[in-house]
Amino acid sequence: MRAPELPDLSSAERGLVAATWAFRASAERSAELRFQRLHDRLVADEIPTAIVALAERAVSDEARHIGLCDSLAREYGWTAETPPPTPYHPIGPSALDTSDRFLYEMVAFCCVTESVNAAMLLAVRERVTAPDVRETVVAILRDEVQHSKLGWAYLAHTAAATDVAWLGEWIPRMLHGAGVEEVFVVDDGRREGARLAAYGELSLSDRIAIFRGVMRDVVLPGLERAGVPCTEARAWLGRLDPDAPQSWISQERMPNK
Amino acid sequence: MNFDRLFSAVVVGGAVLASGCGPKQAAPAVEQAAGVAPEATPAATRSDTADPAEPAPEATGGAGESKTKVDCDAVCSGGPDRDMVCPDPDQGIENCCWLMATPHECCPD
Numbered sequence: 001m002r003a004p005e006l007p008d009l010s011s012a013e014r015g016l017v018a019a020t021w022a023f024r025a026s027a028e029r030s031a032e033l034r035f036q037r038l039h040d041r042l043v044a045d046e047i048p049t050a051i052v053a054l055a056e057r058a059v060s061d062e063a064r065h066i067g068l069c070d071s072l073a074r075e076y077g078w079t080a081e082t083p084p085p086t087p088y089h090p091i092g093p094s095a096l097d098t099s100d101r102f103l104y105e106m107v108a109f110c111c112v113t114e115s116v117n118a119a120m121l122l123a124v125r126e127r128v129t130a131p132d133v134r135e136t137v138v139a140i141l142r143d144e145v146q147h148s149k150l151g152w153a154y155l156a157h158t159a160a161a162t163d164v165a166w167l168g169e170w171i172p173r174m175l176h177g178a179g180v181e182e183v184f185v186v187d188d189g190r191r192e193g194a195r196l197a198a199y200g201e202l203s204l205s206d207r208i209a210i211f212r213g214v215m216r217d218v219v220l221p222g223l224e225r226a227g228v229p230c231t232e233a234r235a236w237l238g239r240l241d242p243d244a245p246q247s248w249i250s251q252e253r254m255p256n257k
Numbered sequence: 258m259n260f261d262r263l264f265s266a267v268v269v270g271g272a273v274l275a276s277g278c279g280p281k282q283a284a285p286a287v288e289q290a291a292g293v294a295p296e297a298t299p300a301a302t303r304s305d306t307a308d309p310a311e312p313a314p315e316a317t318g319g320a321g322e323s324k325t326k327v328d329c330d331a332v333c334s335g336g337p338d339r340d341m342v343c344p345d346p347d348q349g350i351e352n353c354c355w356l357m358a359t360p361h362e363c364c365p366d
Contacts, residue, residue, distance in 0.1 A: 048275070050275075118267070119260055122263065123258060142347065145263070148263075148271075150271070153270075153274040153275045154271075156272040157275040213260050214263070216260075218260050218268060222267070225268060
């Protein structure tokens with residue numbers, strides 16, 4: 001079967017693709033610095049080497065991703081200055097002690113943010129046909145899955161030694177901190193349609209469907225599996241996304257998860 | 258969209274990693290090529306994934322008997338099922354065969 005022809009983009013449309021990858025490059029810059037700090041803490045705490053190795057690998061992954069994203073942005077016409085890293089300072093409520101704040105950050109950044117990133121890239125991979133974008137997405141996706149896995153491994157490691165149920169009340173704050181509200185922001189509609197989907201751009205309806213799916217299938221059941229109650233998170237998500245099928249918002253742990 | 262496979266890869270995979278499957282870094286490539294066995298995985302850390310009824314891999318030869326290019330007994334441990342731990346070609350760390358995106362050549366099909 002012949003592959004569908006790749007549509008030519010206007011200059012403005014190429015600019016949208018360029019902006020997507022320039023922003024991603026800045027997020028990767030932030031992630032590199034954050035993973036370096038997380039790695040150093042894991043080493044200092046003598047966490048098992050398999051988990052430390054994932055963090056070490058993540059630092060070098062992100063350095064490679066910065067180059068890939070910058071290159072793709074330039075290819076699509078990005079000429080402005082490189083955006084600075086998005087914030088990468090330690091996160092977590094100041095009321096928590098340092099160990100709990102570290103767990104909070106690992107869960108917020110790896111289990112939540114990186115899981116959502118991986119899901120978004122998985123969906124992009126299904127749609128994108130532009131070879132240069134696809135090549136970059138495939139290269140990054142493989143690593144993002146491992147970055148998410150780092151958080152889930154650390155959560156499982158911690159949950160085996162101590163009660164992590166206290167995290168439950170903080171999940172809505174993590175979701176807010178991860179900027180999930182932006183998923184639902186109705187933009188100017190310029191990224192809608194099959195033309196830009198072929199270049200990896202996600203429409204509003206795509207973003208919402210992916211977000212609902214990764215919350216339902218990965219983040220919420222993953223947290224509950226580790227012993228983190230998600231009652232408050234589900235209620236918060238229900239308020240954020242009142243149009244979501246209530247069956248998944250109210251769903252407790254799946255029997256097979 | 259359904260992300261059950263992502264759940265398996267990150268949540269289940271992370272929990273297995275934390276429980277001790279693939280708990281050590283792979284030996285440098287030069288050592289593997291020379292057939293130097295990596296540090297043995299403590300049996301206790303594999304007990305939740307390995308079938309206790311299985312004979313010890315050293316006694317069976319694992320999957321290595323049918324593989325000729327590398328000494329699978331030297332570079333892998335556990336098994337000879339999909340819980341066998343080998344160097345992950347993509348990740349540069351030891352990992353369970355069933356978690357590898359690209360299975361190591363010693364992993365069972």
